[in-house]
Amino acid sequence: MTRQKILITGASSGLGAGMARAFAAKGRDLALCARRTDRLDELKAELAQRYPDITVAVAALDVNDHDQVPKVFAELSDALGGIDRVIVNAGIGKGARLGSGKLWANKATIETNLVAALVQTETALEMFNEQGSGHLVLISSVLGAKGVPGVKAAYAASKAGLSSLGESLRAEYAKGPIRVSVIEPGYIESEMTAKSKTTMFMVDNDTGVKSLVAAIEREPGRAAVPWWPWGPMVQLMRVLPLSLTKRFA
Numbered sequence: 090m091t092r093q094k095i096l097i098t099g100a101s102s103g104l105g106a107g108m109a110r111a112f113a114a115k116g117r118d119l120a121l122c123a124r125r126t127d128r129l130d131e132l133k134a135e136l137a138q139r140y141p142d143i144t145v146a147v148a149a150l151d152v153n154d155h156d157q158v159p160k161v162f163a164e165l166s167d168a169l170g171g172i173d174r175v176i177v178n179a180g181i182g183k184g185a186r187l188g189s190g191k192l193w194a195n196k197a198t199i200e201t202n203l204v205a206a207l208v209q210t211e212t213a214l215e216m217f218n219e220q221g222s223g224h225l226v227l228i229s230s231v232l233g234a235k236g237v238p239g240v241k242a243a244y245a246a247s248k249a250g251l252s253s254l255g256e257s258l259r260a261e262y263a264k265g266p267i268r269v270s271v272i273e274p275g276y277i278e279s280e281m282t283a284k285s286k287t288t289m290f291m292v293d294n295d296t297g298v299k300s301l302v303a304a305i306e307r308e309p310g311r312a313a314v315p316w317w318p319w320g321p322m323v324q325l326m327r328v329l330p331l332s333l334t335k336r337f338a
Contacts (some may be wrong), residue, residue: 098119101124
């Protein structure tokens with residue numbers, strides 16, 4: 090099934106902007122939202138010039154402003170005449186060692202990556218239930234497969250929670266008509282990973298986005314991307330001793 094009308098949160102940069110460009114190249118109509126409207130406007134202008142036959146709607150949205158999420162989703166849905174796929178992508182990578190006195194960083198990570206994702210999920214499912222179909226995509230992380238010590242502990246916990254939420258929804262909607270996919274990117278070059286000291290199996294943005302979009306189009310229940318090496322690596326991470334998980338921090 091072709092999902093023609095796609096909503097992406099956190100679309101102003103990184104993987105979100107990369108997915109927008111990739112789906113635009115496939116001729117899809119896009120509803121893009123993020124906090125940084127200047128970047129959204131630039132992206133919209135770029136896509137409109139390169140792909141004049143598609144529709145691109147943009148809107149400002151801070152996903153932590155929970156009351157605004159359903160309002161913005163509804164506005165974007167009206168602009169495109171409906172939404173076939175919602176990609177819950179907005180997230181942050183802040184973090185500090187627990188107990189170091191930087192609760193604000195870990196709290197912000199949990200609130201944005203999990204609580205705000207829950208609000209987006211609720212909104213998308215209400216929309217899909219009303220229209221009778223849709224594809225919900227939760228962008229998690231390979232770090233959700235195992236607890237990671239140090240500065241990424243809260244981030245890993247937030248993504249583990251998001252993956253678990255997706256698993257629950259997959260079971261709930263196993264017979265359709267709504268499909269749910271949990272996508273777990275490995276290390277892909279972006280603004281977020283640029284601040285990371287970990288470069289293990291890092292792939293460039295173009296390669297990562299291509300794998301990410303290809304996986305979304307397949308509409309799997311759950312997938313690590315790029316599959317090599319992260320498909321086997323995620324399975325390994327689940328059984329590794331905790332003492333070895335620091336390699337992923």
